[in-house]
Amino acid sequence: MALKGPTSHIYNLVIYLLKSQIPTVTELSDNPVSQLVLQLVSNSASTFPVKKMKAGITKLIVLHPPAVPASSPRVLLLGFISFFALASALTFFSAKDAVEGGGKPPAGIPQPVLEALVHYAAVANTTYLSSRMSSAEVGAVAAALRRCGNACNFLVFGLSHETLLWHSLNHGGRTVFVDESAYMVAKAEEKHRGIEAYDIQFTTKAAQLYHLLEHAKERGMKECRPVQNLLFSDCKLAVNDLPNHIYDVAWDVILVDGPRGYAPSSPGRMSAIFTAGVLARSKVGGEAETQVFVHEIGREVERVSSERFLCNANLVDLVDALGHFAVTKMDAANFRFCSPLMADE
Structure with missing residues (x-):
């Protein structure tokens, strides 16, 4: 439109x-x-x-x-x-x-x-911010939003330099931000009317990457399966403390640009990437594919987690440090995130 x-x-x-x-x-x-x-x-x-x-x-x-x-x-x-x-x-x-x-x-x-x-x-x-997106990365996300017309459901993990840009580019649609900082969420909502944001507490650490991946593999047919209602999930990687209605939205575009992941003690983005993969495969209604973007995909946590839960076969493009995946809905009887031929399974 x-x-x-x-x-x-x-x-x-x-x-x-x-x-x-x-x-x-x-x-x-x-x-x-x-x-x-x-x-x-x-x-x-x-x-x-x-x-x-x-x-x-x-x-x-x-x-x-x-x-x-x-x-x-x-x-x-x-x-x-x-x-x-x-x-x-x-x-x-x-x-x-x-x-x-x-x-x-x-x-x-x-x-x-x-x-x-x-x-x-x-x-x-102001001084240059190394975490801000390049013009090419912004253009890739904006192109996905434009394909929705004026009714895009856009979920963003992380409040960042581009927060107001995402909110304005999706004008007429619904944009929801999820961040680890209650202070930043409150500040954003107070300063900018119309911003919808929620704070959550990530219990993971970037240093736990491979331990958490092993946990997800062992529980792949139970609480860590790819098609489920995350609100009731006990998987250690699941983001399950958002408001109930968030899990009912058919998200068209999901951007993972948070939480922090630059140090071993920071939360890392394993949970956000896992959650994006599950939401895309489990959604009811909307388009068959969900466009999922992962920023700073060159880092180990982002790269390995994307290979496991978003899958190389779904990779559409790499634009600078931004990975673009098109993830399709799945039947509840399917318990694999990726093809059995993929090495990450």
């Missing part, structure tokens, strides 16, 4: 900016919207020349100095200023046209999108 009106421009521009991180040359037609963008950008970044071309075409030329990387705070900040100005202008002129035509003005930029813009513009000048 295609988005319409100013919201479609906002959606497309978010993806475009994140994928390209500002083009080398951007051409804007000579109209009031273009002039507003050019004026705002030139006032805030006078070092970037604006040249008037013949034939009524205005070009905004953004030059990247060789010493500054594409993702530098300076370039990102300029990009978001340009984006925010263009989005606001689109909304303004759409509202003006609607009023002159006798109709009601549109509601404007959706609140989740506005909050995301403000958030990412504010952090553009």
